[in-house]
Amino acid sequence: WVNDYHLMLLPGLHVAFPSSEIFRCLSACNSLLKGVLSADLVGFQIANYARHFRQTTSHILAYESLPKGIQVKGHFVDVGVFPMGIDAHSLTEKKRSPEVQYWVQLLRQRCTGMKLIVGRDKLDRIQVSCGFFTCLSA
Numbered sequence: 001w002v003n004d005y006h007l008m009l010l011p012g013l014h015v016a017f018p019s020s021e022i023f024r025c026l027s028a029c030n031s032l033l034k035g036v037l038s039a040d041l042v043g044f045q046i047a048n049y050a051r052h053f054r055q056t057t058s059h060i061l062a063y064e065s066l067p068k069g070i071q072v073k074g075h076f077v078d079v080g081v082f083p084m085g086i087d088a089h090s091l092t093e094k095k096r097s098p099e100v101q102y103w104v105q106l107l108r109q110r111c112t113g114m115k116l117i118v119g120r121d122k123l124d125r126i127q128v129s130c131g132f133f134t135c136l137s138a
Helices: 030-036 048-063 090-094 100-112 132-135
Strands: 041-044 064-066 069-071 074-081
Touching: 041 048, 048 064, 048 069, 048 074, 064 100
Parallel strands: 041 074
Antiparallel strands: 064 069, 069 074
């Protein structure tokens, strides 16, 4: 629980956790890690970020890193992986919408016999990849 109003957006931050080599460059790396480790549970979207966090606490603070978390003086901090899923039902409904069907038919008509280069980006409601708009304008 984050109990101060100016930190209420903290759980929604969407940032990768770097390797210990990068994290140790921060002047406040020890304080930042100790602050996060005051929680009972720390969650990441992918396993690599959780692994980086466990390794970083081990390398920088010399805390024992275990597969399920970090042993911190007197208590255990669970480190979990909680991927953000997609709303499959909503995506299926959108796929069936008249607007999407219109564009599917239009692409089929205009691109018959052509080779297409198709890109896929994350369906992420938090942030759109910075390269997405660059790709569209290319």
